[in-house]
Amino acid sequence: MRTTVFTAQERRQRREAGDRLARMCQIRLISTVSMLTALFTRVIPLCGSAGWWMGAVCMLPGLATYGLLCAAIRSCGAKTLQEAVLKKCGRAGETLVRLLLGVLFLLEGAGSLTALVTAFTEGIGTEGTQFTMALLTLGAAVLCLHRDALARGIWLMRRGMLLAALVIAALLAGMLRPDGLHPVLGPGGSALQAAWKAGCTLAWPLILLLTAEPAKGGRLRAATVPVFFSLGTGAALCLIYPCEMLIRETGLAGTLLLPARHLPAAAATAAHCLGMLGAFLSIASCLQLGAQQLEMRRRLNWLPFALAGLLALLQLIPARRLWLALTGIMQYAPVLLSVWALILVIRRKKCAE
Amino acid sequence: MRRVIIILLCCLLAGGCSALPAEERSFAVALGLSVREGVWEAAARIPSYQQSGGYLTLQARGGSLEEAMAGLDASAPMRMHYGQLRLLIFSGELARSGSFVSAVEAVADRAETRLQAQLCVTEDPMKGVMDALEPQTGARLSKSLDVMLETRREMGVIPDASLSGILRMGQRQDPVLIRISLEDEKTLRLTGGEMISGAAGAQGSLSAEEMQLLSLMQGKVRRTMITLEDGTVTIHDAGCRLSLDGNRACVRLKVRCSGSSLTAEGAADALQREVRGVIGRLAEAGCDALGLGRFAIRHFRDAAAWRELDWRHVYPALEWEILVDVQTAAQA
Structure with a gap:
C-alpha cells in the first residue's frame, strides 16, 4: 500500500478544505430544516395540492437574492458575504450585516426549537412542558457546541441521515398517488395568494451559505441539496395526501407530524427520530453560527451559552403566540438581506485590494 | 468529537420520551362503536393482564361518542391506549347513519390511534362480536388477527379497509369495509364487504365472490x-x-x-x-x-x-x- 506523506502546509490546507466542507454541510442542514418547516407549516396547509409547484415559486425571490449576492461577492473578489460588505460598505456596513445575520440565525434557532418542542408536547405527547422540553434540548445542544466538532459531526452523519431519509421515502412510495397533484390550483385563487404571502421568503436560508467560504463544487452545488430535497419532500407530501386532507391540518404539531402520521409504527418512529435529529442539529448550529456572527471577530466563549439561555426564556411564551410572532418576523426580516444584496450590486465603490 | 456524537445520540434517544411503561396501559385490540336511539355504546377488547392470560370486553354508554369513549377510559383497569388497535368495528345502524363519517374522524383524530386498524361493519350484537374475539393462532389476539386478515386479503374475500387508506381517499374514492358476523357464540366470520357512499354511509353489501372480483379490478x-x-x-x-x-x-x-x-x-x-x-x-x-x-x-x-x-x-x-x-x- 502506497503511503502519501504531506508537508505541514499541505496538511493545513487539507484540514482547512475539510473544515470548509463541514461548515457548508452544517449550513445546508440549517437551510434544509428551515425550508422544510416553512413548506410543511406555512405553504402546503394553505395551498394543498398546489404545494408542489407553489413551493418552487416561493423559492424564486430567495434564489434571486442568492444569485445577486453570489455575483456581488465574486465581483469584488471576496470569499464571504461579510468580506464583500466590508470591501464595499466599510466597517460599519460589515457590523450591521453581522448583527443582522446573527439575529436571523437566532430567529431560525428559535423557530426550530419551537417546532421541535411543539411536535413533542402537542403532537407525539410527552410528559414534559414546553419549557422543560426546551431546557432538555438546549442542555444537550450546549454540550455539542464544540467549535469544529459540531460541523464535523454533522458532516460525518450526513450519509446516515440521507440513507434514513431514502429508506423512509421507499416505505412511503407505496402510498403515492398521481391524482394527489390535482387539482393543480389546490383550493383556488385566494388560497394561493395567502400561500405566496406566507412563503415568499421560503428560500432565504440559502443566503446563510454565503457566510462561509465556498467548498469544493462551488456555491451553486451547495444550494442544490436543500432546494431539491425540500421541493422533493413537498411533492411527495402532495402525492401521498389528497388536497382536502392537506388543508384540513392547520395546527403546528399536526402539520409537522402529518408526513409520518400514516406510516407503520416502526417507520413513523424512524421518521420522527430523523426529524428530531435534524431539528436538534439545526438548533445547535444556529446557536454556534449566530454567536460567531455576533462576536464581531472577538472571542466570547460565554456568548453561545447566553444565547441558549435566551432561547430557553423565549419558550416561556405560549407556543402558538411565539410561533406566530416568529413566522411574522421571518416573513419580513430576510427582506433586509435582499436590500443589502441590491446595495452591494448597485454600489460602484472600488473594492480595496 | 466522537464523545460529542455519542452524548448527542444518547440525549436524543433517552430524553423526551414518555415514561409510562407498557404494563400500565390497557392496549385495545378491537374497538366497537354503535348507536341506538341516540345512545352511543363503545366496547373495547383488551388483554386481561392476568397470569392465566385471556381477554376481556369493556363497555360504556353515553349521550355522545366522546362521552362513551370517556366512559370506556374510566372503566378500564389502566389508561386506555389505541396504539395496538387491529379492528375498528361499527354497528350496521351506525354505518348507515349520518354520524358514521364523524365517528371515523373522531377515532382517527386521537393521536395514539393505530391508523393501520381495519374498519369493519357488523349486524350482530357488539358484545357478542367482541367476546368472540379470541386468538386462533399463537398466544396474542393481535397476531392472530393480523394473520387472519392478511390471509383473507390475499384471497380477495375481504377488502383492505385500513383507517389510513380510507382517510387518504378524501373525496375521490369510496371505501368498502369488512363485513364481520357471528357464526356461533365463539366463531367470527370475516368475509365480504360493506359499500360506503361518502357521507351517506353504508349502502349495501358485497358477497365474498363479488369482493374477489372487486379486489381483482x-x-x-x-x-x-x-x-x-x-x-x-x-x-x-x-x-x-x-x-x-x-x-x-x-x-x-x-x-x-x-x-x-x-x-x-x-x-x-x-x-x-x-x-x-x-x-x-x-x-x-x-x-x-x-x-x-x-x-x-x-x-x-x-x-x-x-x-x-x-x-x-x-x-x-x-x-x-x-x-x-x-x-x-x-x-x-
Whole structure:
C-alpha cells in the first residue's frame, strides 16, 4: 500500500478544505430544516395540492437574492458575504450585516426549537412542558457546541441521515398517488395568494451559505441539496395526501407530524427520530453560527451559552403566540438581506485590494 | 468529537420520551362503536393482564361518542391506549347513519390511534362480536388477527379497509369495509364487504365472490380462485386498467387462469358478466370503490370546480365498457 506523506502546509490546507466542507454541510442542514418547516407549516396547509409547484415559486425571490449576492461577492473578489460588505460598505456596513445575520440565525434557532418542542408536547405527547422540553434540548445542544466538532459531526452523519431519509421515502412510495397533484390550483385563487404571502421568503436560508467560504463544487452545488430535497419532500407530501386532507391540518404539531402520521409504527418512529435529529442539529448550529456572527471577530466563549439561555426564556411564551410572532418576523426580516444584496450590486465603490 | 456524537445520540434517544411503561396501559385490540336511539355504546377488547392470560370486553354508554369513549377510559383497569388497535368495528345502524363519517374522524383524530386498524361493519350484537374475539393462532389476539386478515386479503374475500387508506381517499374514492358476523357464540366470520357512499354511509353489501372480483379490478389481488355461476376459475395472474373518458368508464381486465370446466371464451364471458354485475351493484350504491374520482379530478383546476361537479351524482350515471381478456394456462 502506497503511503502519501504531506508537508505541514499541505496538511493545513487539507484540514482547512475539510473544515470548509463541514461548515457548508452544517449550513445546508440549517437551510434544509428551515425550508422544510416553512413548506410543511406555512405553504402546503394553505395551498394543498398546489404545494408542489407553489413551493418552487416561493423559492424564486430567495434564489434571486442568492444569485445577486453570489455575483456581488465574486465581483469584488471576496470569499464571504461579510468580506464583500466590508470591501464595499466599510466597517460599519460589515457590523450591521453581522448583527443582522446573527439575529436571523437566532430567529431560525428559535423557530426550530419551537417546532421541535411543539411536535413533542402537542403532537407525539410527552410528559414534559414546553419549557422543560426546551431546557432538555438546549442542555444537550450546549454540550455539542464544540467549535469544529459540531460541523464535523454533522458532516460525518450526513450519509446516515440521507440513507434514513431514502429508506423512509421507499416505505412511503407505496402510498403515492398521481391524482394527489390535482387539482393543480389546490383550493383556488385566494388560497394561493395567502400561500405566496406566507412563503415568499421560503428560500432565504440559502443566503446563510454565503457566510462561509465556498467548498469544493462551488456555491451553486451547495444550494442544490436543500432546494431539491425540500421541493422533493413537498411533492411527495402532495402525492401521498389528497388536497382536502392537506388543508384540513392547520395546527403546528399536526402539520409537522402529518408526513409520518400514516406510516407503520416502526417507520413513523424512524421518521420522527430523523426529524428530531435534524431539528436538534439545526438548533445547535444556529446557536454556534449566530454567536460567531455576533462576536464581531472577538472571542466570547460565554456568548453561545447566553444565547441558549435566551432561547430557553423565549419558550416561556405560549407556543402558538411565539410561533406566530416568529413566522411574522421571518416573513419580513430576510427582506433586509435582499436590500443589502441590491446595495452591494448597485454600489460602484472600488473594492480595496 | 466522537464523545460529542455519542452524548448527542444518547440525549436524543433517552430524553423526551414518555415514561409510562407498557404494563400500565390497557392496549385495545378491537374497538366497537354503535348507536341506538341516540345512545352511543363503545366496547373495547383488551388483554386481561392476568397470569392465566385471556381477554376481556369493556363497555360504556353515553349521550355522545366522546362521552362513551370517556366512559370506556374510566372503566378500564389502566389508561386506555389505541396504539395496538387491529379492528375498528361499527354497528350496521351506525354505518348507515349520518354520524358514521364523524365517528371515523373522531377515532382517527386521537393521536395514539393505530391508523393501520381495519374498519369493519357488523349486524350482530357488539358484545357478542367482541367476546368472540379470541386468538386462533399463537398466544396474542393481535397476531392472530393480523394473520387472519392478511390471509383473507390475499384471497380477495375481504377488502383492505385500513383507517389510513380510507382517510387518504378524501373525496375521490369510496371505501368498502369488512363485513364481520357471528357464526356461533365463539366463531367470527370475516368475509365480504360493506359499500360506503361518502357521507351517506353504508349502502349495501358485497358477497365474498363479488369482493374477489372487486379486489381483482382494484389490483389488490393477482392470484385467487373464484367461483362463478358457470364454474370455478383459478387465476394465476391478473391485471386491470381503468380509464375515464367523459361519461364513459372502461375496465380492461387481463387474466391468466386455469379452469377445469370453462374454456377461455367461457371464462371471459362469465367474468365479464360477473364484473358487470359488481359494477352495477357499486353504481347503485353510489360507491366509487374503483376510484374513478381520481381520474375525474384531473380535469379540474381547483377544488371549488371539482365540488361543483358533484361526483356523487355523476358516478352512478357513467356508461361502462368492460373488456376481459382471458388466457388459459394451456395457451400460455
